[in-house]
Amino acid sequence: MNATIPDPTTLTPSARRILETASTLFYEGGITAVGVDVIAERSGVTKRTLYNRFGSKDTLVATYLLEREMRWRHLVETAVAAPELTAIQRVTAPFDALGEWVQQSPRGCAFINALAELPDPEHPAHQVAAEEKRWLCNLFERLATDAHIADPADLAKRLVCLHEGALAMRAALPEIDSVTIANQTACDLVDAATSGHQTRGEPL
Template sequence: MTRGAPEPRPSEARLRLLATATRIFYAEGIHSVGVDRIIAEAKVTRATFYRHFPSKDDLILAYLREIHGMERGRVEAALAADPSPAGALLAIAGSIAESIQSSGFRGCAFLNAAAEYPDPNHPVHQEVIGHRQWFLDTLTALMAQVHEETAGPAARHFVMLRDGAMAAGCLFDPALVSETFLRGVEGLLDINSERQSAQSHR
């Protein structure tokens, strides 16, 4: 079986543009940052920008996909670190708690983007929904291994705990918020583990 040629590495200019946009969009918001500033801080020409990103929306979508890749990587690392479903869920929660306490934390990049692009038909909003569906599906699959009958509600509960912690982490003591979030996830898993144990003894 022959392997296809590897995908070409993105150009240095594109990587620099995306890194600049990722930093500024997350720190300051999307609508407030213009293309001219991205071009200036990335030290590229306007022609170079538009060669890689035909519009600002294309850059925004690339930014969100970059963040999705980072978050997916953290989830995959958590799964690799502890293959047990409950352990993986706790590891995912731990990664979220760690991000809340990180320097420069400004909440969830996807929730922030959804607030700026509320139109459900806009490509940016749809990108947000796609990311959140992936996260919910991942949690649901893990929760099903803890207690299959409550997997859907338990996964949605986890997402709501996470969303609340992401918002509270910008307003209150991040360490306290993280601790509260982790205790909430532990309690959620305890409830579902008890249900699984009760069913197995019937």
């Protein structure tokens, strides 16, 4: 029934097609709502092949999220490493990557969506999703540290919240250009964190 997640970079040709079809359908239609029959049919593959390659739907879901995370990480890492950027600009570079990313992602964050559909913390996909958020938060903290910002952990958490909010709002109210808004806000937060001591309002 269950199986270990295969390495998305070394897949047989059929498995590749299956994964690509599943990625599209899961993201656009929702994980629970999309059945393996449709995935197999749209991949030009039989269900048997699907199960031979992935072992279970849950594993296919986890593989889908895993590969998506790899693509996202790669995009962010190249954006952050752009040579023309200052250390300060690098801190908000993930928001630039997000701007590209959402062009092909009108339905919000695939990881948040997966968490919404799969409440069971034991589900393999659940941990992939949580891991992605943890990675992003740690990345922000590292970038803030490199930019010699006073409280990098605090800034990182703020930026992660902004980041997720922008993605979520894009699915809910596409007419608001939430990514640009979040990007500007992130720059302001970095500004505030660098220019001397920061006025911090009481949370009442």
